[in-house]
Amino acid sequence: MELFSHEYYMNEALKQAKYAFEEGEIPVGAVIVSNNRIIARAYNQTEKLHDVTAHAEMLAITSAANSLGAKYLTDCKMYVTLEPCQMCAGALFWAQISELHFGASDPKRGFMKVNSKALHPKTKISTGILAEQSESLLNEFFNKLRK
């Protein structure tokens, strides 16, 4: 049963990305859904935490696992505003996430170009949900940074 649409959940991820933007972080946000319920919300915090591992996806995986008390996210869906990097794809592989939905593509650092088989074979992927909104938030951030 699907109570909410993919767009609904991606919009929740976008809200997280906007928090990142406001805090001067590269604006990427993620949520993890289990049984139609959002069990984890996170945004990129690499600057604040001085930690390259603090991507939205990584924080969301840790948070979801805490919420479930289990390390495998086999019945969970991730919605993330940007295509995951190889680190995050590797984490999603270990977590055996059921579905990965991402918004904008990342042709430079996204996992799809480097290793399109990075995810677990059971993980279903969809791309492009609210991609324009995610991309324009990222562009606004980098344009601001360059000024």
Add this chain to the structure above:
Amino acid sequence: MELFSHEYYMNEALKQAKYAFEEGEIPVGAVIVSNNRIIARAYNQTEKLHDVTAHAEMLAITSAANSLGAKYLTDCKMYVTLEPCQMCAGALFWAQISELHFGASDPKRGFMKVNSKALHPKTKISTGILAEQSESLLNEFFNKLRK
């Protein structure tokens, strides 16, 4: 100036792997060295923390960044008992670690097979240091598990 040998630091990583073994975790340990000083020590804690991201390397990177108050580990060397997976290699890429030394190879999940260019182009790699000790600890762990 090299005060200690690669074997010395890898032996410190092996001590961490042994802590993991004692706690029922897959025995992998890592240390990070800056200016000849160990600034981070960690071992795999995926079971204890119910968190697939809690690999020794990830915990060591976060700990080293905390110690330095900076997210880039450009003057740091990692010693880890097993070849990093793609998640950890991705994290080492972002951290721009200066040197990666690993013990045993991991032909199944190691990054070298999947994507040998996963690390930052500036990162120097050496392999095989105390590999036999690392491997026999892993074998002992998995043999015990199978019984």
